[in-house]
Amino acid sequence: MSVRNATYKPWAWTQSLFADGNILRLFIACVAIFVGMSILKPDVFPTAENFLSMGSQFPEIGILAMAIMITMLTGGIDLSVVSIANLSGVLAALVIRALIPADAEAGQVMMGLAAAITAAFLSGALAGLINGALVAYVNLTPILATLGTMTLYTGLTVAMTRGNAVFAENRLVFIGNTNVLGFIPIPLIIFAVVVALFALLLNRTPFGVKVYMIGSNINAARFSGINVRRVLLTTYIISGLLAAVVAVIFLGRNNSAKWDFAPSYVLQAIVVAVLAGVNPSGGSGRVLGIVLAILALQFVSTGMNMLLFTISGGQFFKEFAWGALLLTIMVANHLSEQRRSKSARRPKAE
Amino acid sequence: MADAFLSLSHISKSYAGVQALDDVSLIVKPAEIHCLVGENGSGKSTLIKIIAGVVSPDEGQIVINGKPFPRLAPMDAIREGIQVIYQDFSLFPNLTVAENIALNYELSRNTRIVRWGEVRRLAQAALDKIGVRLPLDAEVESIPVADKQLVAIARALVQNARLIIMDEATTALTEKEIRALFGVIRNVQRDGVAVLFVSHKLNEVLEIADKAMIIRNGKVVVDADAAALDRNKLVYYMTGRRIDEADYDYVPQSKQPLLEVSHLSSPGNFEDISFSLYPGEIVGVTGLLGSGRTELALSLFGVLPAMRGEVRIDGQLVRIRDIQSAIRHGIGYVPEDRLTEGLFLDQSINRNIVIRTIDTLRQAGGLLSPARLEAHAREWINNLSIKTSNPELPVKSLSGGNQQRVVLAKWLASKPRILILNGPTVGVDVGSKTELHEIIKSLAGEGIGILVISDDIPELLHLCNRILLMRRGRLAGMFERAVLDENKLTTLLTESTTIGSAVPSPQVQ
Ligand SMILES: Nc1ncnc2c1ncn2[C@@H]1O[C@H](COP(=O)(O)OP(=O)(O)OP(=O)(O)O)[C@@H](O)[C@H]1O
Ligand SMILES: [Mg+2]
Numbered sequence: 001m002s003v004r005n006a007t008y009k010p011w012a013w014t015q016s017l018f019a020d021g022n023i024l025r026l027f028i029a030c031v032a033i034f035v036g037m038s039i040l041k042p043d044v045f046p047t048a049e050n051f052l053s054m055g056s057q058f059p060e061i062g063i064l065a066m067a068i069m070i071t072m073l074t075g076g077i078d079l080s081v082v083s084i085a086n087l088s089g090v091l092a093a094l095v096i097r098a099l100i101p102a103d104a105e106a107g108q109v110m111m112g113l114a115a116a117i118t119a120a121f122l123s124g125a126l127a128g129l130i131n132g133a134l135v136a137y138v139n140l141t142p143i144l145a146t147l148g149t150m151t152l153y154t155g156l157t158v159a160m161t162r163g164n165a166v167f168a169e170n171r172l173v174f175i176g177n178t179n180v181l182g183f184i185p186i187p188l189i190i191f192a193v194v195v196a197l198f199a200l201l202l203n204r205t206p207f208g209v210k211v212y213m214i215g216s217n218i219n220a221a222r223f224s225g226i227n228v229r230r231v232l233l234t235t236y237i238i239s240g241l242l243a244a245v246v247a248v249i250f251l252g253r254n255n256s257a258k259w260d261f262a263p264s265y266v267l268q269a270i271v272v273a274v275l276a277g278v279n280p281s282g283g284s285g286r287v288l289g290i291v292l293a294i295l296a297l298q299f300v301s302t303g304m305n306m307l308l309f310t311i312s313g314g315q316f317f318k319e320f321a322w323g324a325l326l327l328t329i330m331v332a333n334h335l336s337e338q339r340r341s342k343s344a345r346r347p348k349a350e
Numbered sequence: 351m352a353d354a355f356l357s358l359s360h361i362s363k364s365y366a367g368v369q370a371l372d373d374v375s376l377i378v379k380p381a382e383i384h385c386l387v388g389e390n391g392s393g394k395s396t397l398i399k400i401i402a403g404v405v406s407p408d409e410g411q412i413v414i415n416g417k418p419f420p421r422l423a424p425m426d427a428i429r430e431g432i433q434v435i436y437q438d439f440s441l442f443p444n445l446t447v448a449e450n451i452a453l454n455y456e457l458s459r460n461t462r463i464v465r466w467g468e469v470r471r472l473a474q475a476a477l478d479k480i481g482v483r484l485p486l487d488a489e490v491e492s493i494p495v496a497d498k499q500l501v502a503i504a505r506a507l508v509q510n511a512r513l514i515i516m517d518e519a520t521t522a523l524t525e526k527e528i529r530a531l532f533g534v535i536r537n538v539q540r541d542g543v544a545v546l547f548v549s550h551k552l553n554e555v556l557e558i559a560d561k562a563m564i565i566r567n568g569k570v571v572v573d574a575d576a577a578a579l580d581r582n583k584l585v586y587y588m589t590g591r592r593i594d595e596a597d598y599d600y601v602p603q604s605k606q607p608l609l610e611v612s613h614l615s616s617p618g619n620f621e622d623i624s625f626s627l628y629p630g631e632i633v634g635v636t637g638l639l640g641s642g643r644t645e646l647a648l649s650l651f652g653v654l655p656a657m658r659g660e661v662r663i664d665g666q667l668v669r670i671r672d673i674q675s676a677i678r679h680g681i682g683y684v685p686e687d688r689l690t691e692g693l694f695l696d697q698s699i700n701r702n703i704v705i706r707t708i709d710t711l712r713q714a715g716g717l718l719s720p721a722r723l724e725a726h727a728r729e730w731i732n733n734l735s736i737k738t739s740n741p742e743l744p745v746k747s748l749s750g751g752n753q754q755r756v757v758l759a760k761w762l763a764s765k766p767r768i769l770i771l772n773g774p775t776v777g778v779d780v781g782s783k784t785e786l787h788e789i790i791k792s793l794a795g796e797g798i799g800i801l802v803i804s805d806d807i808p809e810l811l812h813l814c815n816r817i818l819l820m821r822r823g824r825l826a827g828m829f830e831r832a833v834l835d836e837n838k839l840t841t842l843l844t845e846s847t848t849i850g851s852a853v854p855s856p857q858v859q
Contacts, residue, residue: 204717206708213705216694223653223691224705224760225677283696 021336022277025329026292033296037303044306052183054298056176056253059191060246062294064265065272066198067242069290070235072273073202075215075282076135076142078239080150081246082266084127087157088120088247089257093166095119100171113171120244127153128240132233150266157259165258168251175252187249194245199287201238211235215282268322272297275326277333300325354413355380355513355544356401356432361410363396363568365747368739370396371407372568378513380542383535385559385576387552389588389779390751391737393568394548395437398517401546402434403427431512435502435519437548437750437777443491447484448473451505476504479537481530495687496522496639503531507538514538515546518750520554521776522686524638524805525844532558550751550779551806552581564588589781597831598791600815603630606665608799609768611650614659619645620823623659627768627799632790634810635803636843637820643803644686646820647770650801651683652676663768682766684757686773686803692757695746699738700727702745702756706764730759735785751778758786762793769793772803787813807839819843 038046064081071078093116100112127149134145175186202208210231214221221228251257276293278285301318356378363371371393378384386394399405400412403422412419414430427434441450452472456464473486482500484493490501499522506514514535520528535545535558549555555562559576564587572579572587585593607626614623620642627633637643648654650661652673661668663679670676676683685691694702704711704727711726713719727741734755738748745756754777761769774790775783790813794800804810810817811834819827819842827842 200717204720206712206718209701209705209708209718213694213697213701216697217690219690220692220694222673223683223685225673225764226705227674283694 030296033299041306055188056185058294058298059187063246064269067239068269068273069278072278073211073215079146081243083150083153084243085247087153088123088244089250090166091123092116092120093168093257096168096171120247124240124244128237132236136229136232165256167256172251173255357413359411361407363407369568378544381539383545383560385555385562386548388565391749392565433506433511434515437517441490446487448486455508476508480534513544517548595784595812610662612660614656616656629797632794632800632814634814634817641820642823643820680767682761683770684761688757696744699741699745703727703730703759734759768799770801
């Protein structure tokens with residue numbers, strides 16, 4: 001064999017980036033949709049205004065998709081993310097109401113907000129811990145465990161609020177209203193920071209590598225001495241923390257939290273994760289995929305709105321367009337997989 | 351060649367810069383037993399996948415039964431009577447033994463109703479043919495590797511094959527099952543069935559083959575009657591050199607045993623096992639399938655905690671409750687089933703190697719250093735001569751023998767004090783086996799204690815200074831290397847009654 005062991009090439013990751021057909025196709029889809037929409041709606045689509053509005057729309061789903069992604073990487077799923085976000089949001093709003101009187105001074109406001117955000121994160125982490133314990137220690141199937149806790153957390157939120165919305169006294173709306181430097185919405189900045197930290201966590205920490213290994217072969221992971229339970233537990237805690245971040249953005253945007261806010265976001269986040277190329281049975285998926293997938297979907301839904309806003313019921317085309325995009329990319333992936341498997345090494349299980 | 355069943359001519363195949371096969375031609379006649387031998391990564395499995403229609407060649411012709419197949423599809427190959435037992439068996443893990451063996455055949459009758467009674471009957475008949483007993487209703491996932499191999503073989507036999515291809519299908523089987531299997535092969539041969547057999551156990555090859563084809567780096571080196579070859583010639587043609595392996599020269603290093611096992615029992619698996627392992631020792635554990643040797647290893651590694659008995663490490667009583675505690679006590683285990691217990695097939699070669707030691711590969715700030723990770727993996731890729739064009743490729747792109755080295759590398763990298771190797775060189779070619787043995791010996795020389803579970807007799811004799819023999823869950827004997835030779839060990843291993851004449855050695859020291 002005329003092969004030598006390759007030496008370390010710092011640029012090797014770019015190769016694997018494009019060897020990864022899914023990322024390449026997503027990138028092409030993004031650019032194509034962007035260019036297409038810009039040609040169809042040159043006066044409204046490629047404008048600063050539109051970018052601003054798009055940039056403030058996708059961060060929540062994008063972050064929820066990362067919560068779905070990390071659990072999917074281990075071969076699981078967390079269906080309770082939106083329930084956790086609503087629970088944490090309600091708790092944060094209650095803390096704000098309790099600690100910040102209407103005539104509070106700046107210092108008091110800061111303390112109160114810090115306490116509220118801490119409450120959101122603690123509750124998110126605790127909810128994640130319960131999920132993780134059910135999956136890792138009680139050995140429940142993730143989909144069933146988190147379906148159960150989804151109902152549990154929602155019920156808890158209803159019980160705490162008697163089903164009413166809890167208002168956050170305009171204390172967090174700056175998050176939803178401010179554009180840093182005049183053109184960057186704060187949720188977008190939060191999204192960017194979360195993406196960066198999340199990518200570091202998955203790619204540059206032993207924990208991240210273990211997450212992938214567990215999803216790839218949980219039995220071999222045990223035999224390799226990975227503390228599988230602890231890694232799974234941590235995974236669900238991280239998912240809960242990401243939901244808490246979303247809770248804060250929700251409060252910033254709506255100025256209130258309620259038990260039944262945005263239930264459809266769970267499925268949308270799953271769509272993003274799957275479109276991003278995260279393997280639902282675990283072991284593969286990239287953060288970059290999440291970014292490209294959420295962008296592609298945002299371009300599609302905004303573009304569709306612009307094209308169809310005159311038609312009554314046009315907004316429903318968003319769902320239609322998402323479905324169409326998802327299926328297109330999946331079929332493309334499948335076809336290329338088939339083409340490759342003919343020349344690949346391992347036979348598919350017959 | 352009118353009477354050839356299969357004729358391949360001028361087949362070439364390359365993978366991203368690796369020439370896996372280069373102008374290979376092969377003719378298989380009915381009732382012929384062919385062997386394919388070559389080093390790891392020489393292209394054997396690739397050739398077989400081409401015959402099965404799973405991989406298309408870049409160049410060359412395939413003619414089966416006189417019909418040319420410009421684009422052979424897997425269904426064509428099956429229809430022409432080619433049955434392949436892959437190196438990684440491709441059984442259905444969550445179907446039962448009986449379903450795995452006979453369901454395909456039953457479904458191929460093209461009726462709408464599956465006759466479940468018939469499925470069981472066919473499965474039983476196939477198992478009877480190779481003379482083994484397996485629980486028909488057990489899920490394949492839950493049975494040991496050797497049994498999986500038997501299931502895969504039985505399945506091929508059910509299907510009225512004209513050519514049965516076995517790609518290292520016997521690696522986990524011991525003498526006894528292999529004897530039975532060879533009986534079956536000679537039987538089907540009488541019915542005109544041809545067999546293509548790949549194995550690294552050269553003694554097996556020479557025993558069963560009519561013809562042998564030796565490939566090296568994807569090229570045919572020799573294609574001859576097996577009668578014209580002997581073990582040394584095979585090795586020479588495969589590797590291009592002569593191989594001489596010296597026995598392990600154990601030098602006692604300490605009077606304090608590293609590991610002492612006393613009266614260890616796990617009901618149903620093994621009973622009352624006592625032995626000790628001193629620093630620098632390589633102790634072999636052998637026995638037939640079902641002798642409890644693997645269960646003993648699993649119990650020392652915390653997978654199957656023992657019910658009774660004591661384990662001491664450095665004289666201290668320890669309790670091994672789970673894998674984590676075994677690892678904390680410095681125990682490492684290279685599992686026998688690399689596919690389900692050893693490898694992360696879709697993950698990169700690098701990650702597979704470093705996963706044990708990954709916590710130590712952080713730089714200041716706690717993040718992993720890709721350069722250190724890569725350097726660490728490369729060190730082991732070089733140490734174990736793992737043949738790869740790019741260590742970022744998934745480990746499943748490696749040939750079987752190279753995959754086995756990755757599993758070894760993972761554990762060697764973690765520097766355990768006590769290393770349990772269950773079939774450490776399964777599927778590794780003769781030349782590389784010697785290299786791996788040298789590595790194992792030098793580790794022992796550094797003072798770690800090694801248990802080698804194996805039924806590869808030359809391997810046990812080359813590596814070990816002491817050999818434990820297990821039989822039906824009990825320790826049936828303990829022998830110094832010096833009192834054994836190949837014949838004696840073979841007899842001991844296959845003998846079904848308790849040992850009479852063998853001289854159990856006194857304990858070391
Ligand atoms: N899908 C693939 N991608 C890249 N390289 C591959 C692929 N499949 C096989 N190879 C390479 O082709 C060569 C031949 O591999 P093959 O599996 O045929 O070897 P083999 O003779 O069966 O070895 P072994 O005895 O270890 O099983 C090896 O170098 C292997 O790494
Ligand atoms: Mg092979």
